[in-house]
Amino acid sequence: MNEKHLGKGSTNPPLSKGKLRLYSMRFCPYAQRAHLVLDAKKIPHDVVNIKLSDKPDWYFERNPLGKVPAIEMESGDCIYESLIIADYLDEKYPQRLLHPKDPIQKAKDRILVEHFSKIPTNVYKLFHGSDIDPLDDILTDLDLFEKELTLRATRFFGGDVPGMLDYVIWPWFERIDAFKIVAPEKFVIPSERYKKLKEWKETMKEDDAVKVTYIKPEIHVQFFNSYKSGNANYDILVK
Amino acid sequence: MNEKHLGKGSTNPPLSKGKLRLYSMRFCPYAQRAHLVLDAKKIPHDVVNIKLSDKPDWYFERNPLGKVPAIEMESGDCIYESLIIADYLDEKYPQRLLHPKDPIQKAKDRILVEHFSKIPTNVYKLFHGSDIDPLDDILTDLDLFEKELTLRATRFFGGDVPGMLDYVIWPWFERIDAFKIVAPEKFVIPSERYKKLKEWKETMKEDDAVKVTYIKPEIHVQFFNSYKSGNANYDILVK
Structure with missing residues (x-):
């Protein structure tokens, strides 16, 4: 989740067996929605972070709009748009239903x-x-x-x-x-x-799912400031 | 469906037993989405048309945004937003499922x-x-x-x-x-x-459902022109 963001010239790591792939950006609130649903429902997945200022060509084959989040299934199917992903996951994976039943x-x-x-x-x-x-x-x-x-x-x-x-x-x-x-x-x-x-x-x-992706205000501020300066530092949390 | 559009000072007709109420405007494409789903699934409903240029006060109790479409249930519950209405109806009424099952x-x-x-x-x-x-x-x-x-x-x-x-x-x-x-x-x-x-x-x-609300191009043009002139004629189709 805190891996380096991949840009142009990078290679997309192969999918892992039995896992969904989430394409994300560590500071994107829309991508965080997908993280929260995956974590709340404990759906096995890995994460590939996308450098939004320098998107890899291969990413447009996953999402023609080039935005995050997107999820890729083992079948190669891809879907995007945070709320559509959230609804899809809640419908496909019946454990801990997040939408009201009524x-x-x-x-x-x-x-x-x-x-x-x-x-x-x-x-x-x-x-x-x-x-x-x-x-x-x-x-x-x-x-x-x-x-x-x-x-x-x-x-x-x-x-x-x-x-x-x-x-x-x-x-x-x-x-x-x-x-x-x-x-x-x-x-x-x-x-x-x-x-x-x-x-x-x-x-x-x-909440356990919230804790997984939670970022402290000071770190969000650091990202905002780098973004505003025209040189977004996506990799602040990379160790 | 082709009834007069109700404005300020009007009274909302009482709900009919066993029927949903659709609040519509005869020329609104978003409201037409709700009509199409109701007609395709043959869900019993009546229609109350709203004069959007002069909305009745009682309508804001149904939809605080004052927009159409909205549907009202016998319980008094109201929902709005065309795609949310469409999804709700497809989920609640299992006959002729309109969304793909997959x-x-x-x-x-x-x-x-x-x-x-x-x-x-x-x-x-x-x-x-x-x-x-x-x-x-x-x-x-x-x-x-x-x-x-x-x-x-x-x-x-x-x-x-x-x-x-x-x-x-x-x-x-x-x-x-x-x-x-x-x-x-x-x-x-x-x-x-x-x-x-x-x-x-x-x-x-x-298609049978499309035929129910279908309006010929010339009539749409008549409405557009009245709308553009600042005096939308909602009641063109009222007999």
């Missing part, structure tokens, strides 16, 4: 993910300047999650243990403290407004 | 829908002016579908009968001839480049 609840959770999908776009706008201040939109979307968690009155959105909704939104919560460090004047989250989410965030940090 | 094929079809989702945005740009000419992007995306249909060598993407992929992309193909009438100089589709898709489009028009 189709209405499953649909409602997917609607919440759809609402959530505006947050990354607005966070991006916040950092890269925009005519309209997107912070209000971010806070309004977070209100929805605070309210939902209060209504559900459970530790996680998924109940006693994290479910699909918890995992697919987690990567952005993991980065909140890093956002605060990078842009303290722009990224102002009134903590008393999100009491439940704050508790949830602390509890999520203790 | 999870990999299902994921691959969903990836194609994801690729397709850029087309409506680019069509919008084409009509509303944009710095870059979006036609090339539209044609490149259509190439993908032409190639896929050639590879599958079946009448429909779903095989001998239309499946989910066929239905969720159909509404934009139904409107292609109208786009050509509205903007003949901009919307230029080289027909020899899309032979398979052209055949597919003609065959789709004969």
Whole structure:
């Protein structure tokens, strides 16, 4: 998982028997969604990290868009798009079902993910300047999650243990403290407004699947800064 | 289905026993996706049309975003977002499964829908002016579908009968001839480049579910023009 990111001129390591291959980038929140699902369901897999600034030619045969995450099966089939991968894995591997069993609840959770999908776009706008201040939109979307968690009155959105909704939104919560460090004047989250989410965030940090890929805020900041300088250091965690 | 569109000050008719309620707008391609799935699976439902330019207050209690489509169950539960509705209906009502049974094929079809989702945005740009000419992007995306249909060598993407992929992309193909009438100089589709898709489009028009909501190009044009003039005539088909 913390292997060197492969760029142009590299060779894709052969697939391992009985394992899925996840193509990832160690700091990509979308790729982290796939990691979390694979780890939560304990699906045997290996990881190949892709240097997104200098993508290997062979990667476009796996994902024509060149984005991460993608997963490759032993059959050679490849699929991409983080939510499609997450749904595929939950459908194909019945152990520890992450989606709610009730189709209405499953649909409602997917609607919440759809609402959530505006947050990354607005966070991006916040950092890269925009005519309209997107912070209000971010806070309004977070209100929805605070309210939902209060209504559900459970530790996680998924109940006693994290479910699909918890995992697919987690990567952005993991980065909140890093956002605060990078842009303290722009990224102002009134903590008393999100009491439940704050508790949830602390509890999520203790989850076994979350622990596998968890990166400390300072390291996220280091990556952000390298990325902003135009020379993204993907290999910060390589030993 | 061709009832008057309800606006502010209207009353929402009571739900009917044993039926789902679909909130729609007669010319909305996203709402048409929900119609197609309901009709293909023969799920009992009624339709309430929403005047999108003057939404009734009660509609925001069904969908806080105020968009169509949304479906309401007898339980009072509501869900929205066309693809989430489509997946929900296919999961909840087992008759005539529209998604492929094989999870990999299902994921691959969903990836194609994801690729397709850029087309409506680019069509919008084409009509509303944009710095870059979006036609090339539209044609490149259509190439993908032409190639896929050639590879599958079946009448429909779903095989001998239309499946989910066929239905969720159909509404934009139904409107292609109208786009050509509205903007003949901009919307230029080289027909020899899309032979398979052209055949597919003609065959789709004969499908029973497609026939239920099918609107002729001239009527679509009438709606477009009223919409562009700032006074959308939702009720063209009301008798």
